[in-house]
Amino acid sequence: MSGDLPVLETRRLHVGFGSTEVLKGISVRALPRRVTALIGPSGCGKSTLLRCFNRMNDHLQGFWRRGEVLLEGREVHDPGLPLEALRFQVGMVFQKANPFPLSIRENVVFGPKLAGVTSASTLEQTLQTSLQRANLWEEVKDSLGRSALQLSGGQQQRLCIARALASSPDVLLLDEPASALDPIATAKLEETVLELAEQVTILLVTHNLQQAARVAGRTAFLYLGQLVEEGETESFFSAPREKLTEEYITGRFG
Amino acid sequence: MSALRSFLAEGTAQRWLTGAAVLLSLGMILGLVLVVVEVAGSFFWPHPLVELELEDGSRLLGEIWDREPDPRAPGTQRVRIKVGNREVLGADFRWVRDASVRSRREPADAWLLERREYGNFFGFPERLESSDRRSEATSPDFAAALEDEVRAAGRLLDEDRGLRRKLDRLHAPVARLQARVNGALARGEQATALQAQLAEAQRREAEASLPLVQRLGEVHDLAGRARLIMRMAGGGEKAIVVSNIVRAVPPNALSTGARLTVYLDRWWEFLSGEPRESNTEGGIFPAIFGTALMVMLMTLAAVPLGVVTAVYLNEYARDNAFTAAVRLALANLAGVPSIVFGAFGLGFFVYTVGGGIDRLLYSDALPTPTFGTGGILWAALTLALLTLPVVVVATEEGLQSVPQAVRDGARALGATRWQTLRRVVLPYATPGILTGAILAVARAAGEVAPLMVTGVVKLAPTMPFDTTPPFLHLDRKFMHMGFHIFDVGFQSPNVEAAKPMVYATVLVLLVLVVVLNMAAILLRNRLRKRLRGAAV
């Protein structure tokens, strides 16, 4: 396992906005076709770290960074790798479902269309497989022209996953995807994530420790902008190496 | 003392006073609307014709317009009666003191003739004479015969208008050449070649228009044949050419249904007809059309620029001094008096840009200006500048209603900023843009001051859009409802008689503006609801 080359990797990454430093020298790795969970209390920088991999931070005012962020060994800020191309490769699902005010179909084929796919049959094919992989196909296959805003919260979030999958990314970044969902929708979402992990590399930010334990193969714990501990989930929860980790997972703070 | 203090502390008086202020404000707008609706709404209703016999034995026939205390004899009243028959009586109105009225009746056989010239005629029909028949007023088929003749005359007038339009079109090349010749002569240049061309064009025009001119003569002859002989209340007969009659009704003899028909018919004439008697009678169609076309041109300029500005401010601009300057400029643009835009429009659009165009493209006709004088295009552009902030503010509100998460979602899928904007943000913000456009239209439709210096006229001989190529004449002057109100209400020779007409125009304008604003308010409320939903 550990012999695999990491798909995502940061090396001594410092990130900040203006005068505040949010990430303070983080080196972390995500291995191929596995779910890696980033956990930590609110404000520890886990979402910022996640957004480094598809450079979403670049749009925020005052953003700066030092250190390396690598995708399959290649620097994501490499001028030869256009921002848009990077994002075709690295999909992202946000904390709150953000379907576009378009039909379900248009939501899903949004990415492929951006990438220049025009063939109707290819688009239909992509639509179906993406929705199937996101476990949404059965629920919406008869109403693909309906507005995406009419779906329930859980459905919307899975639609967002389908939308991300439609661009056939190698990596999927999930930013607390279940935080706004009820337990049943959360279970369904987690099931989807586990299935997806067989094909894509997933980086999951969550502050739900049980979720990390249920879904992730590896877990990394961030605290105040620093990486406290990183390891296989089982050992991480059963035998934390750091005192801070132990205190966090036993619920003494956070 | 303490009673006063506790009275002030309790604040009932203050609350009531502020409440009174609210009611006063609402009362003012309500009062305005009621007055306009009352006066304009009743104007077209066929009022009874009253015949008054005065102390001195003279008789008056007309409509009672007003009643007020007699200033010369306190305690008594006097009425203002519209007696019409301008060419005979001189003035449209007479004041009659109640005391001087011996008897009063509403004769069923009194007729009201609305005429193309000299205003209304009130009288008793005697007989109808035309080339082929003669119908006494007492005969049962008189009303039908008169209606036939009025209609026939109307058809002849239509033909007349069509012939004139054809003649105008035939004259167009001559007019163009004439302008070039005049321009050349005024500039002190040689014009021999042009004059030869002009002579040739005039010859061709004369040739082509000969049959039309002949037919025009025939039409005139035909239209002049039918005459209605009327007896006036004060005695004496008057022959009225039927083709001068727009509508003939015996108001006192009409049923309610017939009155309603006349009422609606008059409204229709008002909305779709051409003005008569220097705008104090007839319709306001050219003004409505001019307003609409000007507003449309204005929208074409203001909405794209406004949307781009809003997009820039909301999506592209960084939070720096430059953006602050743009915002300050925008706030000031919104507060600059409209007449300042007018002055700018005249100086810049008309004289600088228009004058430049004339020198480049229409130098033939100089010194007569083509674009270097007020016209619908310059008026529209001036108003576009004026309404720009309205569009920007509403569009910005629309853009702000788009959740940031949706933008992030599109960016995360690899959409460029423009793709995000075009495919997700703009469709989402459409209601905002629409609100802005509607509000801009409403504002522009009611704005008059800048138009007064950039090309509005009281009476435009030609429409800015017609069947003469190139169809849309952006250099032409135009009529406008707001200016129509100002002009007819203040500068027409017969303000008293024209006042109800102006009220009717006010009503039309008010309805237009209120409907547009309500639409905008509704749209915006929907947008705001969504904005609140998105913020949760």
Add this chain to the structure above:
Amino acid sequence: MSPLGPAHLRRSRLVDRVVAGAITTGGSLVLVAVTFLMVFLLAQCLPMLRGGDAHPERTVGASHEALAAFEDEYRERVTVLGRDGSLVTVDRAGQAAVGSLEGATPPLRQAVVSSPGDLLACEDASGALKVWSVRTAVRWGDAGRTISTEVTPTATLPGAASARILAVAGSAESPSVLLQADDGATLVSGEGAPARTLTLGAPAVAGALSHDAREAWLASASGLATFAVGDADPAAGALVATAPLGSPPTALALVLGDVTCLLGDASGMVTAWQVVSGPVAGSRVLDLAGRFPGTGPVRSIAISQRNKCFAVDRGGLVQIAHLTGRRVLVDVGSAPLDAVLVGLSRRFDGLFAVTGAGAVHRWRLDAPHPELSASVLFLPVRYEGYTKADLVWQSTGGSETNEPKLSLVPLIVGTLKGALYALLFSGPCALAAALYVSQFAPSRLRAVVKPVVELMAAVPSVVVGFLAALLVAPLVQRHIVGTLLMLIVLPAVVVGAAAVFQTLPGPWRRGLSTRSELLLIAGLLAAALVLCFTLDTAIEGALFGGDFKGWLLAAAGITYDQRNAVVVGFALGFAVIPIIFTLAEDAFSNVPPSLISASLALGATRWQAARTVAIPAASPGLFAALMNGLGRAVGETMIVLMATGNTPVLSLSPFNGMRTMAACIAVELPEAPHGGSLYRVLILTALLLFAMTFVTNTAAAVVASRLRKRFGRLAA
């Protein structure tokens, strides 16, 4: 792998960059537009403050002794009359054509040209006094137009031989010549008319005649006098007025319009004199209306035929000055020392001087707006026919010779007056309404009132103006007492009723819902209105003898205009209320509710909470609201245009009309010729209006943004 084609991606990125550039450009356009608007307006009105320039042109010469000269109307040729009777015409290139003065016996003894340059009077070798008419002839031919100056003899006058010719005037058919005499002057006319003696007591040194030769001005070494040449006495002119002089006069001329006489003296001073009513009824005196000092004795004064300008030759220095503007436009330092004649071109576009030796000096004159200067626009000016300096706006003089009076002060005062009366009415009303809606009323009422007020804002101002002028103004005129009464009775009735209400037992008071409270107030208002307008006549009869307007005129000397400031205040207030209300209501709503609740929790009544918390906290916002309202009131055009009567009087009385800057632009700009003085003044007016609203709007914006920041922190 993604189906991404690099070419496709390159294209979207390129499009993105192009669009970003386009949108940034488009967005900046607003800033550009506003800046350009200001700069453009400034550029349009700046030329008027420049005095003028005289650009020297080629000096050409005829080599003979020159007596007089004329220039044609198109400024192409100057014709020089020589002592030998020759007429030498030179054009700008210096080409000369020689002719001779028809009907004159050379050598000529003296020659004088009339002030407009249309008559020439000469005494020739035979001692005969003859007059020629001078005319510019334009002919159109194949080669374009040709211009020539035609000098034709018109009359031989019975002049006293070798008397000095002082002036010539009148029409070509019947010219009159003013001749020096031992105790004054003699006026001789053609067509057998008798010569008239103008008695001064000393020989006249200089003289001037009005265009119609009905008035004569004479200056002797010690005094100035003006005479009327009427029909009463066929042998003499009637002395109208005299004034003593300190310095010996050297030149006399009448400014265009023949109202003002300019007198140049040996000390270099040019004084302007006008005839005004004297202290005794019916008497006339000469009044010194202005001084134009200079160094070096005045040799001659030339008069402009276009405006109130004149040129003073002091030998080597010619100054072109404007009479009412009291300023020197151009100093022409390159003038010859010994000019026998200095003339201003007919169209005020050139200046020429002819030396005794026949050299013709010419200048192109560029002074497009001689009558304008900052002091003319903003300070009192003594116009012709006025006895003291005044602030007057009268853009058309009615005739060519009556100059336009372009003081902006009446317009500025009118604008501020209109805005003031509007704010006096709308300010309290709108602020109070906003306070009620935000602090006392349930939110249901707010949901109704706000859209209605927005519709009120949307009512086109032309509609408001129309109703104000044709409905409200006559009503107010008829019920002026009732209207004034309303201002006191309405609030008094409401407050009184509230006082009575408060003494009622508690349960009664608490049982009153907002709706019935409003209904009650509405009833009170209606009752008060009815009261005002029924008592109206009775009070007018009791206090003002039944005629308020007559009383006003008799007691206070104030006239009553039907369209006056009261009507404007009401109508403009109608337009301003929605603006102030909306912004004030926003300001009140932005006060954090927690502040109000805290105050209420401490036992304050709603009113005390509003007074101690809401009003102070919202006050910057209220200020901004008032500023915005002021900006709108200042710039509103149609309402004031229709409801003010539009008379540019300088009066603050509520019963008089006014003319505002905006209305003035709207009425006069369409008629103002492009590039003319009126055009530029109106553009300046627009710029001032822009500046005024810029100040109010920016003040409002700054205050509002401070407010946002303050409550932004408080809310966070």
